[in-house]
Amino acid sequence: xxxxxxxxxxxxxxxxxxxxxxxxxxxxxxxxxxxxxxxxxxxxxxxxxxxxxxxxxxxxxxxxxxxxxxxxxxxxxxxxxxxxxxxxxxxxxxxxxxxxxxxxxxxxxxxxxxxxxxx
Amino acid sequence: xxxxxxxxxxxxxxxxxxxxxxxxxxxxxxxxxxxxxxxxxxxxxxxxxxxxxxxxxxxxxxxxxxxxxxxxxxxxxxxxxxxxxxxxxxxxxxxxxxxxxxxxxxxxxxxxxxxxxxxxxxxxxxxxxxxxxxxxxxxxxxxxxxxxxxxxxxxxxxxxxxxxxxxxxxxxxxxxxxxxxxxxxxxxxxxxxxxxxxxxxxxxxxxxxxxxxxxxxxxxxxxxxxxxxxxxxxxxxxxxxxxxxxxxxxxxxxxxxxxxxxxxxxxxxxxxxxxxxxx
Numbered sequence: 001x002x003x004x005x006x007x008x009x010x011x012x013x014x015x016x017x018x019x020x021x022x023x024x025x026x027x028x029x030x031x032x033x034x035x036x037x038x039x040x041x042x043x044x045x046x047x048x049x050x051x052x053x054x055x056x057x058x059x060x061x062x063x064x065x066x067x068x069x070x071x072x073x074x075x076x077x078x079x080x081x082x083x084x085x086x087x088x089x090x091x092x093x094x095x096x097x098x099x100x101x102x103x104x105x106x107x108x109x110x111x112x113x114x115x116x117x118x119x
Numbered sequence: 120x121x122x123x124x125x126x127x128x129x130x131x132x133x134x135x136x137x138x139x140x141x142x143x144x145x146x147x148x149x150x151x152x153x154x155x156x157x158x159x160x161x162x163x164x165x166x167x168x169x170x171x172x173x174x175x176x177x178x179x180x181x182x183x184x185x186x187x188x189x190x191x192x193x194x195x196x197x198x199x200x201x202x203x204x205x206x207x208x209x210x211x212x213x214x215x216x217x218x219x220x221x222x223x224x225x226x227x228x229x230x231x232x233x234x235x236x237x238x239x240x241x242x243x244x245x246x247x248x249x250x251x252x253x254x255x256x257x258x259x260x261x262x263x264x265x266x267x268x269x270x271x272x273x274x275x276x277x278x279x280x281x282x283x284x285x286x287x288x289x290x291x292x293x294x295x296x297x298x299x300x301x302x303x304x305x306x307x308x309x310x311x312x313x314x315x316x317x318x319x320x321x322x323x324x325x326x327x328x329x330x331x332x333x334x335x336x337x338x339x340x341x342x343x344x345x346x347x348x349x350x351x352x353x354x355x356x357x358x359x360x361x362x363x364x365x366x367x368x369x370x371x372x373x374x375x376x377x378x379x380x381x382x383x384x385x386x387x388x389x390x391x392x393x394x395x396x397x398x
Contacts (some may be wrong), residue, residue: 048198048213049197049201049210052213059204078201078203078208080203081206081208
């Protein structure tokens with residue numbers, strides 16, 4: 001299973017990002033080979049609809065779970081359409097710590113948008 | 120002749136200039152294309168005799184025909200259509216109604232539906248004077264469609280004034296497109312000059328003739344005048360700031376109804392832009 005984490009830099013000790021679709025990087029942890037890999041997030045530069053685009057990027061990477069700070073209504077709709085579950089981490093922790101919290105089942109699953117959309 | 124009044128920076132006097140110029144013309148049409156925040160009607164106080172709804176189209180996907188090939192999503196610049204695992208997501212409020220997704224769809228799975236994005240209001244002000252303004256629905260992404268509609272309705276007018284939106288983005292470009300002349304409403308402040316430079320760049324690219332009216336000319340500094348001289352840009356008029364003017368505008372009244380000074384300035388601008396016969 002592949003788990004994505006919104007990251008502010010490209011290593012497991014970097015802080016988690018404070019935005020979902022406009023995060024600088026997506027950290028991807030593969031639970032089969034226990035490896036991290038990091039992907040630039042081209043959605044962060046989008047003028048509009050970054051949430052949908054970010055969900056598509058994760059969908060194309062075969063992500064099943066994403067750890068996020070907040071989600072807008074379009075982002076959650078798009079993640080649902082790509083059948084990606086989302087869990088909310090706490091700000092200020094590292095990518096690795098957020099992943100451990102997820103494995104320890106400490107992160108709440110996001111079923112609705114946590115922030116209001118802008119459009 | 121179509122004359123657009125624009126500024127780059129907000130609050131420099133586009134609407135003030137537009138409505139006061141309009142009031143000094145015997146026969147003219149004014150359109151307020153600042154559809155996100157139209158204000159001209161507050162000064163003109165006409166009564167609306169006709170109200171039109173403006174629609175945009177957004178894509179609807181027939182999932183029996185769709186093969187989830189992804190071409191529509193790759194084409195869309197605004198992420199309004201996103202092919203996902205089992206269906207295609209459409210965010211109608213992000214759609215700019217370009218029609219591209221239907222063109223690239225290989226299985227003809229996309230059709231379009233109408234969605235209201237705003238209104239156009241028609242007002243007759245006095246004999247031979249018409250005023251129209253558009254209003255974009257709150258939360259809609261682009262007013263360009265409404266602006267294009269406003270301009271299409273008034274394309275045959277002999278004298279058309281176009282009160283344009285601030286900035287230099289799509290809606291401003293739509294407002295000035297096809298104009299024979301542009302009047303830049305500027306102010307002699309660092310912010311006014313900085314934003315005006317972007318307007319000048321836009322107008323040079325669009326190859327439209329233009330001149331500048333400096334409002335609040337006794338405030339700020341001299342940078343703008345030096346800039347105009349250096350660039351060889353015509354200064355049509357400069358109009359002083361007076362507390363009395365601020366009070367008149369704050370009451371929603373026309374400066375030309377109270378000030379001969381402003382009236383003369385307006386007539387002079389009209390003379391320079393349209394010629395003696397219209398002043």
